[in-house]
Amino acid sequence: MSRMPGAVWRPVVNFHPSGVREHRGAVLHVQDGNNSPYGWFNNHASQSSSDFWVSKTGVIEQYVNTGVDYAWAQAAGNPYYASIETEGHPDEPLTAAQIEGVAKIYSWGHTEFSWPLIVVDSTTKHGLTYHGVGGSAWGGHPGCPGDLRKPQRAAIIARATELATPASNRHVSVAHLVAAMKADSAGAQGHVTYKTEGLILEDALYREDLLTRYWVDGSLGSKARDAYKAWQRSKAGGAYTGDDADGYPGIKSLTRLAARHNFIAIP
Ligand SMILES: [Zn+2]
Structure with missing residues (x-):
């Protein structure tokens, strides 16, 4: 039954x-x-x-x-x-x-x-x-x-x-994301560093309407960084400007995103 x-x-x-x-x-x-x-x-x-x-x-x-x-x-x-x-x-x-x-x-x-x-x-x-x-x-x-x-x-x-998958099982690290953005944008198209965390981030950005579904692939290249930049500049993301909105996640903007998309931001 x-x-x-x-x-x-x-x-x-x-x-x-x-x-x-x-x-x-x-x-x-x-x-x-x-x-x-x-x-x-x-x-x-x-x-x-x-x-x-x-x-x-x-x-x-x-x-x-x-x-x-x-x-x-x-x-x-x-x-x-x-x-x-x-x-x-x-x-x-x-x-x-x-x-x-x-x-x-x-x-x-x-x-x-x-x-x-x-x-x-x-x-x-x-x-x-x-x-x-x-x-x-x-x-x-x-x-x-x-x-x-x-x-x-x-x-x-x-x-x-x-x-x-409860939020408690979904940890996304700022250090990992920043390292992945640098490595993936320097690598070949589709280069992947931290796939699981990259997918969680990209899926959240997709649902915020900042990234098209096509780019949700775990590779944090320039599209993902641009999308994160848009998140940082947005009101929900903290309304950051200048160097604070450089597309590399910080703990504050990532925590704001995590609160809306069922994951936990860690340093
Ligand atoms: Zn039917």
Whole structure:
């Protein structure tokens, strides 16, 4: 029995007992409707169900024993991926509370089934994928969950990563960052010195809208330094000017960033 703590357990009649073959990850769906689909999923005539549903306010309902029995959400994909329905329509983005709810589910799956904390656009790779990518073999729903919700999987995975990795395990050292910025900018494109800390820093700068996703690679070259410079100059970063905003992290500006992005700044 794999029931997620924090989810409302509402078992339904539509499921395939012991049908799960692999724990590859989860598939994001859009309900294209509002209110709990429980009644529909608990009706034999509908021939449909999902593992989870997340309301716009962040309520999580679970309908089948995830990881053991499979729900009827994505045809040929059912034995390999769990399914997450999200309230609303394809022309509405996920709410912040929905992103949080889906992230909680995914983080739980990461711990329970080793779902990797990555976005994939695939019917075979392990990670967080989406319904439409499966084409007719997955029931032919190309517009699920739609162009607004599909890219929100990046935010879901970023948050699931935070949930799976407490701040107390994420230490980022000023000395390491400064050394890495110097070594990586002097080295070849993509040179990496302190990858884990570099990724935490770049991910935070990305979420502050100061760095494009393309440059979140653990290599602290000139793009990362420019982004950090922008952080130092910003009000949230301390509104530093001149030499105090040279792009090399100091403990004060890094502590401000850490407080907003779930890591701990150390000298
Ligand atoms: Zn779907």
